[in-house]
Structures are given as C-alpha cells and as structure tokens.
Amino acid sequence: MERRNNPKWNQALQGLSHEEAEAVHSLMRARSYSPPRAVIFSQGEPSDTLVVVRNGRVRLFITSPEGEEFTLSMLNGGSILGLAAAVLQRPRILSAEAAGQVDVSILSATDFSACLERFPRFSHNITRLLALLAVENIERSAPLVLDSASQRLGRILVALATRTPNGKQAVHDLTHDDLGKMIGASRTWVSLTLADFERRGLVTRQPGCIAILDPEGLMR
Missing domain, CATH: 1.10.10.10 (Winged helix-like DNA-binding domain superfamily/Winged helix DNA-binding domain)
Known part of the structure; x- marks a missing residue:
C-alpha cells in the first residue's frame, strides 16, 4: 500500500518502525470494486473487517426501517472505513458502496485486534485517530444544523x-x-x-x- 495516498492510515502507522508497519501491511489484502454502486459492506453486518480506501470514492449511507436511504458522506482515497465498529466489535451502523472504481486494502477484525495488542504505538495511534474522526465529524455536521x-x-x-x-x-x-x-x-x-x-x-x-x-x- 502506498502511504502517501493514505493520510488517515499514515496516522495509524505513525511512529511504527519499518518492520512493524510492514508486519501490519502483510496481514492486509487488496480488493477492487469496479461496478457502479458496488457494495463494500452493508448496515447490520458483523464488523469483521477494517477497510482502508486507497483510490476512488465511497458513499456512506444509512437506511431507515422504512427503506429510505440518507447519505451521510462521500469519502475519498485515504479514508478508513469501519474503524469504530471494529474497535467496539458491534454490527455496522452504516452501509458503504463504491462510487465508480474503488481500490481498498482490507484488514480482518481478528488481525486488527492482534495488531493493537502486539504494537502499543499502533494502539495509541488508533485511539488518537478515533478522537480525531469524532472531532472532524462534529466540525463537519454542526454548522449544517443551523x-x-x-x-x-x-x-x-x-x-x-x-x-x-x-x-x-x-x-x-x-x-x-x-x-x-x-x-x-x-x-x-x-x-x-x-x-x-x-x-x-x-x-x-x-x-x-x-x-x-x-x-x-x-x-x-
């Protein structure tokens, strides 16, 4: 995975040695989504993977019990999908679909948990990244309310x-x-x-x- 195109993922790996970062990358598998509107994951599914978007754009949306969709965000390359759900080990609260060609790297929830335990710096970075994502979400959404x-x-x-x-x-x-x-x-x-x-x-x-x-x- 090319790090320069993945700013959020770079933060997750900040401070890790080259060997440690490569150990994390060796557990990840590449996947591409080419059909328009290809589903990456669906609301309610088990959070069994962490998804790092390398290239392309992804639509995040939520579906009401009546079947109505509400788009929450469009994310570009460098985004991390399913981070909070993977940490909490809860079902996915959102759905994600490709808006055109999308290339991702996938880390299983089991391997993600193992990396958190094996590399204290990685665990520290993930904690800071979760806080950063929460703040960014508030800054993005708060002005829209008014x-x-x-x-x-x-x-x-x-x-x-x-x-x-x-x-x-x-x-x-x-x-x-x-x-x-x-x-x-x-x-x-x-x-x-x-x-x-x-x-x-x-x-x-x-x-x-x-x-x-x-x-x-x-x-x-």
Whole structure:
C-alpha cells in the first residue's frame, strides 16, 4: 500500500518502525470494486473487517426501517472505513458502496485486534485517530444544523470538492439524487438550487461535474 495516498492510515502507522508497519501491511489484502454502486459492506453486518480506501470514492449511507436511504458522506482515497465498529466489535451502523472504481486494502477484525495488542504505538495511534474522526465529524455536521437547506448544499459541495489538474475545485460523479439524500431534500429542489447557484456565479455545471467558482459564497 502506498502511504502517501493514505493520510488517515499514515496516522495509524505513525511512529511504527519499518518492520512493524510492514508486519501490519502483510496481514492486509487488496480488493477492487469496479461496478457502479458496488457494495463494500452493508448496515447490520458483523464488523469483521477494517477497510482502508486507497483510490476512488465511497458513499456512506444509512437506511431507515422504512427503506429510505440518507447519505451521510462521500469519502475519498485515504479514508478508513469501519474503524469504530471494529474497535467496539458491534454490527455496522452504516452501509458503504463504491462510487465508480474503488481500490481498498482490507484488514480482518481478528488481525486488527492482534495488531493493537502486539504494537502499543499502533494502539495509541488508533485511539488518537478515533478522537480525531469524532472531532472532524462534529466540525463537519454542526454548522449544517443551523444552516438553511441551500447553505447546507453549498457547504456539502465545498466539502466534497477535489482539485482538478487546472487547479480548480470540482465535485464529480454525484447525482442530484445523491446530493438530495445528503441534506434531506428532493432531487427537484437540488436541481433548482444548483441552477440558482449557477445564475449567481457560484458554480458551473457540466455532465458529471460541478465546478466550484466561489467557495466562500456557497457557504454564506
């Protein structure tokens, strides 16, 4: 696994010797998800693996008892999936699916627990990483509680944007339905609001791409 592309996983391995890090990596297996919307894991399943995203984007969502889906986040390469559930040894509370081609490295929950016991520094790093992820989740979600729906959409677009080769920021391969599920709005409302953003010079739209022209304006 290439470490430079996995910032969160790098934090988990920080301070480990080369031999210790390689011992952890030797227990991991590579897997790719290529079909659109391929399921990585499902809500309610046993938390028997820890998943490190190497490349691609993953949608995390929760399904209500009535079958309605609510998208919580879109994660890029470098993210760790199922960390809290693996530590607590509880069933998965979310589902994860690939948004396009996704490459991951998988560590079984049994091997993960063994590494925590074998390498004290690794255990320390995981504790700090869990705290960091909790803080990031609060910082990401807290402003959305007080924002209007259009402000929530703007914040989500800025948070999901990645830098393109020409140095601009853009959101790729997200449908209006995906965005609507992230803020609790209809697909039609998202379409109308994006059109308004474009009229105001905040974004430009092309098939499969929303280019961010004014990040600060989107969050106001």
